[in-house]
Amino acid sequence: MAGRGKPSSLLNYIVLRLLLTLPMLFILLTLVFVLLRVAPGDPAAAMLGAHASVEVIDELRERMGLNRPLVVQYFDFIGDTLRGDLGKSFRFEVPVWDLVKHRLTATLELVFFAFLIAVVIGLAVGIFSANRRGTVWDLGGNVYGILTYAFPIFWLGIMCQLFFAVKLGWLPTSGRFTGFLSPPAMHTGLYVVDSLIEGRFDKLVTSLRYLALPASVLGVYISGIFARMVRTNMLQTLKSDYVQAARARGVKERWVSLRHGLKNALVPVVTVLGLQFALLLGGAVLTETTFSWPGLGSFLVGRLLERDYPAVQGIVTVFALGVVIMSIVIDIVNALIDPRIRY
Amino acid sequence: MNVEAVKIEAVKAEAVKAGARNVEAATVEPSEFGKETVLSARNLSTYYRTKRRVVKACEAVNLDLYRGEVYSLVGESACGKSTLGATLMNLVPDGTEVTGEIVFRGRNVLTLSKEELRRLRGTEIALIFQDPMTRLDPLMTIEKHFVEALQSHEPISRREAALRGARALDAVGVPPSRLRDYPHQFSGGMRQRIMIALALVFEPVLLVSDEATTSLDVVVQAQILHLMRSLKDRYGLAILNITHDLGVVAEISDKVGVMYGGHVVEQGTALEVFHRPAHPYTGGLLNSVVHMGTTQLSWIDGMPPDLGSPPPGCPYADRCDLESAECHRSFPPESRLSATHRVHCHRVAAGLAQGRDAQ
Amino acid sequence: MRVWTRLKDELLTVSGARILIGGAIVLFYAFLAVFAPALAPFDPEELGVGPPLQLPDSTYRFGTTYLGYDLFSRTVYGTRIALTVVFLASTMALLAGVPLGLFSGYLGGWFDRVAVLIMDSVYSFPDLILAVVVAAVLGGGVVNAAIAVSVIYVPQYFRVTRNHTLSVREETFVEAARALGASKLDTIRRYIFPNVSQSIPVILTLNSADAILTLAGLSFLGFGITPPKPFWGLDISQAWRYLTLTKEYPQVWWWTAIPGFAIVVLIIGFTLLGEGLNDILNPQLRDSKR
Numbered sequence: 001m002a003g004r005g006k007p008s009s010l011l012n013y014i015v016l017r018l019l020l021t022l023p024m025l026f027i028l029l030t031l032v033f034v035l036l037r038v039a040p041g042d043p044a045a046a047m048l049g050a051h052a053s054v055e056v057i058d059e060l061r062e063r064m065g066l067n068r069p070l071v072v073q074y075f076d077f078i079g080d081t082l083r084g085d086l087g088k089s090f091r092f093e094v095p096v097w098d099l100v101k102h103r104l105t106a107t108l109e110l111v112f113f114a115f116l117i118a119v120v121i122g123l124a125v126g127i128f129s130a131n132r133r134g135t136v137w138d139l140g141g142n143v144y145g146i147l148t149y150a151f152p153i154f155w156l157g158i159m160c161q162l163f164f165a166v167k168l169g170w171l172p173t174s175g176r177f178t179g180f181l182s183p184p185a186m187h188t189g190l191y192v193v194d195s196l197i198e199g200r201f202d203k204l205v206t207s208l209r210y211l212a213l214p215a216s217v218l219g220v221y222i223s224g225i226f227a228r229m230v231r232t233n234m235l236q237t238l239k240s241d242y243v244q245a246a247r248a249r250g251v252k253e254r255w256v257s258l259r260h261g262l263k264n265a266l267v268p269v270v271t272v273l274g275l276q277f278a279l280l281l282g283g284a285v286l287t288e289t290t291f292s293w294p295g296l297g298s299f300l301v302g303r304l305l306e307r308d309y310p311a312v313q314g315i316v317t318v319f320a321l322g323v324v325i326m327s328i329v330i331d332i333v334n335a336l337i338d339p340r341i342r343y
Numbered sequence: 344m345n346v347e348a349v350k351i352e353a354v355k356a357e358a359v360k361a362g363a364r365n366v367e368a369a370t371v372e373p374s375e376f377g378k379e380t381v382l383s384a385r386n387l388s389t390y391y392r393t394k395r396r397v398v399k400a401c402e403a404v405n406l407d408l409y410r411g412e413v414y415s416l417v418g419e420s421a422c423g424k425s426t427l428g429a430t431l432m433n434l435v436p437d438g439t440e441v442t443g444e445i446v447f448r449g450r451n452v453l454t455l456s457k458e459e460l461r462r463l464r465g466t467e468i469a470l471i472f473q474d475p476m477t478r479l480d481p482l483m484t485i486e487k488h489f490v491e492a493l494q495s496h497e498p499i500s501r502r503e504a505a506l507r508g509a510r511a512l513d514a515v516g517v518p519p520s521r522l523r524d525y526p527h528q529f530s531g532g533m534r535q536r537i538m539i540a541l542a543l544v545f546e547p548v549l550l551v552s553d554e555a556t557t558s559l560d561v562v563v564q565a566q567i568l569h570l571m572r573s574l575k576d577r578y579g580l581a582i583l584n585i586t587h588d589l590g591v592v593a594e595i596s597d598k599v600g601v602m603y604g605g606h607v608v609e610q611g612t613a614l615e616v617f618h619r620p621a622h623p624y625t626g627g628l629l630n631s632v633v634h635m636g637t638t639q640l641s642w643i644d645g646m647p648p649d650l651g652s653p654p655p656g657c658p659y660a661d662r663c664d665l666e667s668a669e670c671h672r673s674f675p676p677e678s679r680l681s682a683t684h685r686v687h688c689h690r691v692a693a694g695l696a697q698g699r700d701a702q
Numbered sequence: 703m704r705v706w707t708r709l710k711d712e713l714l715t716v717s718g719a720r721i722l723i724g725g726a727i728v729l730f731y732a733f734l735a736v737f738a739p740a741l742a743p744f745d746p747e748e749l750g751v752g753p754p755l756q757l758p759d760s761t762y763r764f765g766t767t768y769l770g771y772d773l774f775s776r777t778v779y780g781t782r783i784a785l786t787v788v789f790l791a792s793t794m795a796l797l798a799g800v801p802l803g804l805f806s807g808y809l810g811g812w813f814d815r816v817a818v819l820i821m822d823s824v825y826s827f828p829d830l831i832l833a834v835v836v837a838a839v840l841g842g843g844v845v846n847a848a849i850a851v852s853v854i855y856v857p858q859y860f861r862v863t864r865n866h867t868l869s870v871r872e873e874t875f876v877e878a879a880r881a882l883g884a885s886k887l888d889t890i891r892r893y894i895f896p897n898v899s900q901s902i903p904v905i906l907t908l909n910s911a912d913a914i915l916t917l918a919g920l921s922f923l924g925f926g927i928t929p930p931k932p933f934w935g936l937d938i939s940q941a942w943r944y945l946t947l948t949k950e951y952p953q954v955w956w957w958t959a960i961p962g963f964a965i966v967v968l969i970i971g972f973t974l975l976g977e978g979l980n981d982i983l984n985p986q987l988r989d990s991k992r
Contacts, residue, residue, distance in 0.1 A: 027823040035835055046839075150969035152915055152935070154922045155962040158942050162955070174946070241477035248434060248472075249541060250465030251495045259491065260480050275826065282830030286919050290942070300831070301923050304838040316835060323826050338482060339525040 010335060017331045021324050026078075028320040033077050036313045038070065047090060047307045064090075064310065077313075086314035091306055096314030100296065104318060105189025106176060107295035110218065111284055112190075113211055117219025118226050118280075123262075125223070126230025131257055133235060141227060148224030153283050157217045157290035164213060171213050174292040181206060214291040218283050222276055229272050233265035240264070267338050274330035278323060378409040381549050381581040382431065387443035389423075389430045397440075398651045400426040402605040404443075405677075405685075408549060413575060413582040415592040415613075417628070418602035419647055427602070428553050428585045432468055433460055448548070466496050469542035473554035475534035479526035485512070485537055486522040492541055511540040515570060532563035536570070543574060550574075551583045556591055568594050589628065593617065598683070601625045604648045604658025606674070611684030621678075621686040624659045657689065665690050720978030727971025735781040742775035746932035758956055765956040767937070768944050773957065776932035777964050783844060783933045784968065787917050788910045790848035791855065795909070796902070798852075799859025804890055804898065806860070807867030818864070825857035829912075830919055837920050842928035847920060851913050862905055866898045904983055907976035911969045918965055934961035 037043060044061040045052070061067055065076070080087065086096040129141030165173040177183045177191060184194035184203050191207035237243065238261045246256050285297030292298070296315060303311040335341045389401035400423045408414050416424045429435050431445060433452050445452040447468065455463065464470070472478050479488060489508030493499050499507075509519035515536040526534060535555060542550060552571065556564040572595050575582055586592060592599055593613070600610035601622065609622040620626045627643040648658045657663070660670040667689065675689045734741065743761075749769050756766040764773035806817040824832070837850035867890075870876060876893045884892070918935030920926030922942075927933040929940070941957035 023819055024823050024826070027820055028827060031824065031827070035839060146970060146973050147966075150911075150966045150973060152918050152922075152938070152962065152965050154919065154942075155938055155958065155965065158938065158945070158958050159962070162945075162958075241472065241474065242480045244434075245470075245472060245478040245538070246480070246491075248432065248464055248470040249492045249495070250461045250463070251491055252461070255491060255495065259483070263482050264480065278826060278828040281828040282919075285828075285830055285834065286922065289923060292946075297831075301834070304834065305924055307838075312835065312838075316831065319828060319831055323828070327826060340481060340527050 013335050013341070014328075014332055017328055021328055024327070025320070025324045028324065029078055029081055029317065030074075032313060032316050032320060033074055036309050036316070037066075037073060037077070043309045047309055049307075060090075081317055086317055087310045089303075089308055089311040089314075091303075091308045091311065096311050099311065100299070100315060100318055102189060103294060103296045103299045106293060107284055107288070107297060109190045109192065109211065110214055110288065110293055110295055111280055113215035114218035114222065114280060114284075114287075115277075117216060118222035118276075121220065121223035122226025122230055125227035126234065127257070127262060129227070130231045130234035130238065130261070138231075141231065145224040145228045148220055151221070152286075153217060153221045154286045154290045156221065157214070157287055160213055160217055161291070172210050174290075176210050176294055177206060214287050214293050217290075218280065218287045221283050222280055225276060225279070226269075226273070229269050230262075230265060233268050234261045237261045237264040263337070267334055270330055270333050270337070274327055277326045281319060281322065378412070380407055381410055382406075382408040382445065382447045384431065385444040385446075387427075387430065387445060388441070389426050389435060390440040391426075391436075392438060392440060396651045399605050399653055400650055401430060402653075403674075404607050406431075406600065406607065406610075408581045408583055410548065410581050411575060411579045412597040413572070413584055413595050414598040414600065415584040415586060415596040416600045416602055416607075417586060417589060417592055420587060421650070422602045422647055423605040423650065424585050424587075424602045425553055427607075428470075428551050428583060431583065432464060432470060432551060434464075434470070462496065465492060465542075465547070466545045467547050468549045468551065469545070469547040470551045470553065471535070471538045471542050471555045473557050475531055475538050475555075475558070478538055479534060481526055484523050484525055488537075488541055489522075489544060492544060496545065507544060508540070511544040512537070514543070514574075515540045516566075532559055532566065535559060535563075535567055539567070539570065539574070543578070546578055547580070549581045549583065551585070553585045554587070555584075557586065557588065564591070565594075571595065601628065604653060605650055606658060606687060608659065608688070609684075609686040611681065611686075615681065615684040619680075619684075621680055621684070621691050622659075622688050623663050623665055623690070627662075657687070717978045717981035720974040721982070724971045724973070724975030724978060727967060728975055731781050731968050731971065732785065734778050735785050738778050738782055742772075742778045744772040744775040746771065746775040746779040747930045749930075755954055755957075764960045767940065767957055768954075771930075773937070773960060776937060777934065777960060779932040780934045780937075780961065780964060781968075783927060783931060784914055784917070786844060787848045787851060787927075788913045790845065791852040791913050792906055792910060794848065794852040795855035795859055796906070799856040800863045800898070800902070802856075803860040803863025804867055804894065807864035808871060808890055808894065814864075817860070821857040821860045824853075825861070829854045830916060833916050833920055834923060834925055837925035842926060844927070844931075847917060847926035850920065850926065851916050854916065855909050855913070858905060858909065859902075862901055863898050866901060867894050870894050870897045900983060904976055904980045907972055907979060911972035911976065914965065914968060914972070934964045937961040 044057050044064060044066055048057055048060060065073060068076075084097070086100065088094065089096050089099055092099060125141050125144060129138040132138050161173050165171050181203060184191055184198045184200065184207070187194050187197050192204060192211070195201075195204035195207055234257075238257065240260075243256055243260050246260055247253075281297070284295065285300065287293065288295040288298035289301055296318065300312065300315045300319075303315065384404055384406040387401065387404045387406070388399070391398040391400055402423075404427060406414075406427075416427065418424045426435070430441055431452070433441070433445075433455070435441060441453055443453075447463070450463075452460070452463070479485075483491075486505050486508055489511070490501050490504040493504040493507060505522060509522055512519045512522065517533060517536050517540065521529075526537075529537065538555075550571075555571075556567050559567060568591060571582060571584075574580060582595075584591070584596065596613045598610065599613050599616040600607045601616065601624065602608070603624050609616060609620065609625050616625060617629065620629060624643075631643060643662055648654055648661070654660065654671065656669075656671040656673055657666070657675055660666045663670065669689045675687045675692055677685050677687055678691045678695050679685050680691070749771065754766060754768050758765040758773075764777055766772055767776075802817060802821075806814045833850045833854055836853050837847060840846040840849060871894065876889060879889055879893055917926055917933075918938070921928075921933055921935035922939040924939070927936050929936060938958050938961050941954060941961075944957070945954065
């Protein structure tokens with residue numbers, strides 16, 4: 001018989017997954033390098049624009065180390081990144097990490113709350129329509145999925161700004177915090193958490209008010225796809241043999257649907273959630289721009305418009321790391337749900 | 344071919360004689376004294392309705408299950424036997440048309456509400472299935488299966504439920520220490536034992552086994568059958584055993600029903616059906632079993648009828664060697680050869696009539 | 703007659719209705735794109751054809767923008783850009799992804815492993831971020847935008863083609879062909895490709911919806927399609943910039959609402975069409991990334 005549930009087997013599994021993500025990290029870093037150092041031809045010329053003189057371009061090339069062979073540049077880049085050095089911004093002339101870290105926490109806060117909203121709505125709509133398959137409710141869930149997908153997220157954002165912030169005046173239009181209060185003291189970088197640490201209720205409410213619109217828009221956008229995933233996978237598991245067996249045993253229908261149907265549906269759903277995390281980051285770029293949220297996404301757009309390629313390279317590397325970390329998290333969560341994976 | 348014809352002649356003659364013997368007996372209602380009826384089905388039909396047609400999976404079935412008896416339902420695949428099993432527990436999909444009467448311990452199963460049905464399932468009627476590998480939730484420990492089943496029917500603490508689960512596992516020969524294990528850590532035979540333990544944890548009165556031993560290897564199959572028989576004796580279970588494996592039937596059955604084209608064409612005690620088969624199909628079925636020393640394989644020509652468009656007469660008529668014009672016209676009435684032995688066959692009916700006339 | 707009844711039965715189902723509605727929407731947009739010059743009363747790229755911020759009326763049916771562009775003409779001409787980019791991007795992604803997937807799946811070995819690893823990594827990377835970086839590096843314009851958008855979809859075609867090839871490869875008739883001495887290339891062309899091409903229409907349609915959203919996103923951020931080209935995402939972007947600068951929010955609702963509706967309706971059309979086709983052609987392919 002196979003081994004019992006020893007914690008060491010889970011640990012082994014996690015270590016194995018970590019090792020397996022190394023090639024993925026490596027390829028993503030290579031992709032970043034190819035995109036930003038190789039594809040533009042001469043990044044120095046591209047950064048300075050068409051009117052720069054040859055000397056200036058040469059000087060910049062020298063400064064950025066672009067004169068060295070590509071192979072050397074490549075290994076330098078990989079080595080620096082693994083050491084935690086994301087390079088220096090061309091425009092601000094400070095290390096990219098110093099520019100990025102506050103924006104990273106802003107993005108994390110937005111993405112976390114959006115994710116929370118998406119999971120709540122997605123589970124509710126998904127379970128609801130799976131249990132009422134083929135009824136008007138199910139059709140309603142389907143329409144919800146198509147509509148949330150069809151609305152461009154930035155457009156939805158603008159419409160919400162116009163309605164909730166401008167017309168009704170319930171919520172602030174954009175930004176992360178009001179100018180009338182000083183932001184909560186930095187501990188975690190998440191304003192909601194920092195307000196709690198500081199014990200300032202007014203700051204907590206203010207942060208949540210600023211967070212409400214962008215997080216809801218991003219959350220609703222993702223929730224449609226999530227609901228659809230939950231529904232399809234639940235319908236699949238509700239047809240399975242063990243569900244029929246549980247019904248034959250007279251197990252309460254609510255338990256059949258949630259403990260068997262939903263729990264088993266979660267394994268594929270969680271896997272897809274990993275891919276949706278990428279979608280969430282993409283959506284975050286648009287949402288942050290729409291709501292002037294001072295996060296990583298809007299920062300990336302700004303640096304791209306200024307052709308600050310070293311900074312772009314650092315930001316995109318952070319995104320790549322985020323994707324890799326998320327894929328590990330997904331694997332661990334799945335292993336916790338499904339005993340067949342961890343033994 | 345010849346051998347079969349001769350044998351069927353013999354069957355016919357036997358039927359005529361038996362009919363003659365039972366003329367008086369047949370007038371008495373064939374209830375069996377001293378036995379507690381657990382379930383009786385009267386004129387039971389199950390029709391599946393699809394968009395374009397109606398599939399008559401089960402037609403005008405009469406059936407009685409008694410305490411402490413194993414009733415085996417045999418037949419080829421797609422003859423309606425699994426549908427009959429599901430119908431008896433009212434586990435058919437929504438929109439299925441069920442007519443007739445199923446009386447389970449004095450209650451008509453077909454008129455119960457969903458909640459009443461749910462309470463009935465598990466506690467009084469238990470069902471075990473063909474493929475034990477996929478019947479347990481892979482994400483739940485065995486203990487959780489027991490806790491969930493028990494808590495669905497009675498207010499009971501987790502610990503108490505786990506204790507009863509352990510006892511039930513012990514009764515079917517699974518070490519109770521493995522209660523915390525997951526389904527994938529067990530072999531197929533072990534899983535079927537667990538399924539049986541789950542089925543019996545409430546001490547039901549009726550156990551429906553739908554091909555429960557089919558996918559297991561022969562040794563394990565024998566073990567499970569032995570287990571079922573001993574549980575039957577210990578708890579006085581009624582068992583409805585649905586199978587296509589005549590070896591299994593011979594092993595454990597008290598009564599046998601032979602199903603063909605949605606009808607139970609012959610039923611009786613195991614002895615009656617196996618040694619004095621009256622329906623030509625039963626004869627053919629028995630002949631197609633391979634015994635030690637069989638040198639020539641025998642089979643029944645043709646295919647079972649499509650239940651979506653059944654023939655008007657006897658469903659077996661197209662494959663029967665003894666068919667007459669009447670067989671294609673109407674479904675044969677029930678002929679009672681003994682208090683327990685009944686058959687639907689025009690030949691037998693004609694034989695009986697002849698016997699009566701002769702008297 | 704019987705064929706017609708069967709067809710009618712099929713079209714009366716949910717999937718059939720989806721195909722009909724979705725197809726009608728997409729055809730309508732194609733019609734707009736083809737006959738844009740006849741339908742649009744003004745040059746979509748010409749400034750000041752009307753007063754600034756004119757409300758929709760009989761002359762300017764969808765109103766005008768701050769710079770006096772006719773929004774109706776721009777919306778109608780927008781279909782051209784949208785469908786051109788979708789067409790170009792899909793073609794490029796197909797041409798890159800399908801052959802790569804075919805060979806990877808058919809050849810197997812280290813080539814397959816490396817290809818899968820690369821494609822999976824690209825697939826897992828946020829689409830929009832990838833597209834936005836590529837678009838920024840390449841610069842604006844229809845073709846460059848199409849390239850930026852197509853990069854995202856190459857891994858999807860690759861995956862589907864490869865998985866399909868793997869399963870078809872094991873089928874008996876392909877093995878038989880190989881045993882009879884058909885060359886690898888021949889086997890791919892004669893046996894595997896026809897099978898694989900069955901699942902392409904669905905992905906193509908669903909990706910088209912996604913491509914338009916991506917393109918709109920790029921244009922909103924200031925990449926891809928650049929002014930004065932008429933495209934919905936760009937108009938929304940301009941309106942949004944105007945709104946945030948002036949704070950005169952409610953007075954110009956048409957400027958954002960109309961191009962937005964143009965996007966939403968087309969996405970719904972493509973999605974319905976794709977899902978309907980999916981239900982009928984290959985129910986097992988449900989729920990890839992989107």
